[in-house]
Amino acid sequence: xxxxxxxxxxxxxxxxxxxxxxxxxxxxxxxxxxxxxxxxxxxxxxxxxxxxxxxxxxxxxxxxxxxxxxxxxxxxxxxxxxxxxxxxxxxxxxxxxxxxxxxxxxxxxxxxxxxxxxxxxxxxxxxxxxxxxxxxxxxxxxxxxxxxxxxxxxxxxxxxxxxxxxxxxxxxxxxxxxxxxxxxxxxxxxxxxxxxxxxxxxxxxxxxxxxxxxxxxxxxxxxxxxxxxxxxxxxxxxxxxxxxxxxxxxxxxxxxxxxxxxxxxxxxxxxxxxxxxxxxxxxxxxxxxxxxxxxxxxxxxxxxxxxxxxxxxxxxxxxxxxxxxxxxxxxxxxxxxxxxxxxxxxxxxxxxxxxxxxxxxxxxxx
Amino acid sequence: xxxxxxxxxxxxxxxxxxxxxxxxxxxxxxxxxxxxxxxxxxxxxxxxxxxxxxxxxxxxxxxxxxxxxxxxxxxxxxxxxxxxxxxxxxxxxxxxxxxxxxxxxxxxxxxxxxxxxxxxxxxxxxxxxxxxxxxxxxxxxxxxxxxxxxxxxxxxxxxxxxxxxxxxxxxxxxxxxxxxxxxxxxxxxxxxxxxxxxxxxxxxxxxxxxxxxxxxxxxxxxxxxxxxxxxxxxxxxxxxxxxxxxxxxxxxxxxxxxxxxxxxxxxxxxxxxxxxxxxxxxxxxxxxxxxxxxxxxxxxxxxxxxxxxxxxxxxxxxxxxxxxxxxxxxxxxxxx
Numbered sequence: 138x139x140x141x142x143x144x145x146x147x148x149x150x151x152x153x154x155x156x157x158x159x160x161x162x163x164x165x166x167x168x169x170x171x172x173x174x175x176x177x178x179x180x181x182x183x184x185x186x187x188x189x190x191x192x193x194x195x196x197x198x199x200x201x202x203x204x205x206x207x208x209x210x211x212x213x214x215x216x217x218x219x220x221x222x223x224x225x226x227x228x229x230x231x232x233x234x235x236x237x238x239x240x241x242x243x244x245x246x247x248x249x250x251x252x253x254x255x256x257x258x259x260x261x262x263x264x265x266x267x268x269x270x271x272x273x274x275x276x277x278x279x280x281x282x283x284x285x286x287x288x289x290x291x292x293x294x295x296x297x298x299x300x301x302x303x304x305x306x307x308x309x310x311x312x313x314x315x316x317x318x319x320x321x322x323x324x325x326x327x328x329x330x331x332x333x334x335x336x337x338x339x340x341x342x343x344x345x346x347x348x349x350x351x352x353x354x355x356x357x358x359x360x361x362x363x364x365x366x367x368x369x370x371x372x373x374x375x376x377x378x379x380x381x382x383x384x385x386x387x388x389x390x391x392x393x394x395x396x397x398x399x400x401x402x403x404x405x406x407x408x409x410x411x412x413x414x415x416x417x418x419x420x421x422x423x424x425x426x427x428x429x430x431x432x433x434x435x436x437x438x439x440x441x442x443x444x445x446x447x448x449x450x451x452x453x454x455x456x457x458x459x460x461x462x463x464x465x466x467x468x469x470x471x472x473x474x475x476x477x478x479x480x481x482x483x484x485x486x487x488x489x490x491x492x493x494x495x496x497x498x499x500x501x502x503x
Numbered sequence: 504x505x506x507x508x509x510x511x512x513x514x515x516x517x518x519x520x521x522x523x524x525x526x527x528x529x530x531x532x533x534x535x536x537x538x539x540x541x542x543x544x545x546x547x548x549x550x551x552x553x554x555x556x557x558x559x560x561x562x563x564x565x566x567x568x569x570x571x572x573x574x575x576x577x578x579x580x581x582x583x584x585x586x587x588x589x590x591x592x593x594x595x596x597x598x599x600x601x602x603x604x605x606x607x608x609x610x611x612x613x614x615x616x617x618x619x620x621x622x623x624x625x626x627x628x629x630x631x632x633x634x635x636x637x638x639x640x641x642x643x644x645x646x647x648x649x650x651x652x653x654x655x656x657x658x659x660x661x662x663x664x665x666x667x668x669x670x671x672x673x674x675x676x677x678x679x680x681x682x683x684x685x686x687x688x689x690x691x692x693x694x695x696x697x698x699x700x701x702x703x704x705x706x707x708x709x710x711x712x713x714x715x716x717x718x719x720x721x722x723x724x725x726x727x728x729x730x731x732x733x734x735x736x737x738x739x740x741x742x743x744x745x746x747x748x749x750x751x752x753x754x755x756x757x758x759x760x761x762x763x764x765x766x767x768x769x770x771x772x773x774x775x776x777x778x779x780x781x782x783x784x785x786x787x788x789x790x791x792x793x794x795x796x797x798x799x800x801x802x803x804x805x806x807x808x809x810x811x812x813x814x815x816x817x818x819x820x821x822x823x824x825x826x827x828x829x830x831x832x833x834x835x836x837x838x839x
């Protein structure tokens with residue numbers, strides 16, 4: 138177990154700035170997800186923590202001890218690679234025991250330790266098999282077991298489930314949470330899949346273009362995104378964005394849609410924020426599909442009238458694509474909701490859950 | 504070749520069907536045989552025929568000086584007395600032992616040097632590409648020219664003795680090529696110089712092809728450089744290493760050019776390799792049938808050694824073949 142501190146960590150590859158001045162405090166025993174699209178610097182950050190890459194500048198501490206100059210194998214870090222990097226010419230037993238073997242661990246102790254890990258991961262019947270002939274799912278487990286055996290204080294997983302089939306992925310998500318609870322190690326999990334990050338992590342680091350955009354609990358990044366990028370990246374389907382401006386009429390403040398002139402009233406608190414700010418009156422209204430409702434008849438609380446555009450029936454729910462005043466929005470409707478393209482629709486917004494972003498900086502106004 | 508049944512030819516149009524009736528296109532084995540037939544005939548002519556001719560001559564006491572060409576050799580048929588002579592000729596066995604000594608020292612040296620250099624070339628350094636090209640030059644030099652070069656260098660007043668003299672600070676005038684052990688050393692040095700590049704080339708391509716993530720995984724698990732080499736690289740390179748050693752070993756057994764130019768097998772017989780021995784028997788003593796028997800004996804010995812050396816490679820190969828057969832069968836079944 139160990140805490141991790143990144144202090145202005147920076148990595149530059151020739152012309153590309155992969156990671157830009159990253160500061161992060163990860164507490165002991167935390168389950169952290171690095172979330173972001175490919176090329177956002179999450180894997181590079183992970184490699185720097187592991188010691189596979191040297192930071193261009195900045196410092197790295199484990200439990201307050203500076204780690205920059207400690208070689209990769211001596212940091213007490215377990216690493217699971219995206220393609221598992223199984224030693225295909227060895228048996229499962231030799232793979233799992235490799236970390237002990239290179240430390241000169243006696244055979245008897247190695248047998249016992251490998252046995253324990255195999256029990257935990259349900260690998261016992263396969264110990265004598267050639268690791269190169271395993272299924273992808275079992276390779277994943279061997280890769281996990283191999284890095285667990287030396288009992289590292291920190292565990293790094295680089296998109297470990299991206300090659301698995303969907304049902305096994307869901308199963309392994311649960312397994313990994315259970316394992317993390319049992320071994321209580323600090324785990325960092327790199328993923329571009331927000332569902333994985335939301336469902337497993339205690340804390341999420343949302344990264345983009347080498348920068349840390351937001352660091353918070355799953356609840357934070359979902360309900361209180363700091364900017365339009367985080368807001369759009371978290372949640373499925375994506376948050377709807379509508380360009381608008383702040384207007385006041387008859388003492389009532391509201392956001393007016395740029396394209397179609399539709400209006401959304403704003404409460405006193407948001408109004409104060411909007412009136413206090415300077416700069417161009419260029420705003421983005423963000424609202425999640427689950428915070429809207431769609432009707433086929435006029436409803437008293439349905440502010441907007443629009444036209445049905447397309448429908449995605451997903452079984453338990455239906456995504457209704459609707460055109461309102463020239464902007465296209467996605468709304469979550471009940472599983473049985475059906476409509477034809479071109480039909481009139483009425484859309485209600487839960488005003489509690491609207492987000493307002495600055496149109497220039499894309500930062501949230503809160 | 505089995506004639507096609509109506510069922511197997513249902514896909515081809517009528518006229519073509521009749522013309523190609525004798526080739527069963529749906530039978531993979533027959534189809535493959537048909538396609539490779541010309542190549543097999545050429546192979547038969549250039550490989551099997553000379554081999555059979557050598558076997559034939561080796562069973563006679565024919566020699567071109569006795570009149571009549573080789574087709575008449577059956578007139579001198581003597582039921583393999585040559586083989587008895589080969590087996591009882593001490594010079595043959597000495598040449599064999601000497602050749603194995605040269606190969607046994609030169610080839611492992613070439614391998615170790617080649618592997619070491621390949622490791623150096625894994626790192627990036629200035630002028631790497633130029634050095635890479637320079638490294639390969641010895642291999643591209645005609646062996647006879649290389650032999651001549653080393654003949655000059657190993658003269659008692661040649662550059663090698665000059666360098667040694669400069670290093671030890673007193674005149675060094677060893678007559679390398681006319682002293683027994685030094686002549687063998689000189690031959691081995693020439694061989695190593697010329698063929699280390701081939702080993703380097705093979706090992707460098709093998710190292711580049713190693714899966715990087717497995718190396719990184721081993722690093723993360725705390726393996727040292729040596730442990731990574733011992734437990735990962737070596738086992739993964741094993742097939743390449745075996746093939747490289749076998750190819751080089753078989754080639755080196757034939758060593759001739761450099762020895763012929765440097766020492767012509769001398770002093771006395773000190774560097775007489777199998778090829779030099781056979782050359783002398785055939786072209787100086789004009790004992791063609793005896794030379795043929797010696798050649799056949801060497802061929803049999805080399806075949807036995809090579810098949811043992813390649814044995815570690817055959818298990819995975821058989822597995823791969825079985826897998827391919829299975830895949831072909833399921834594929835054929837799927838398309839029906």
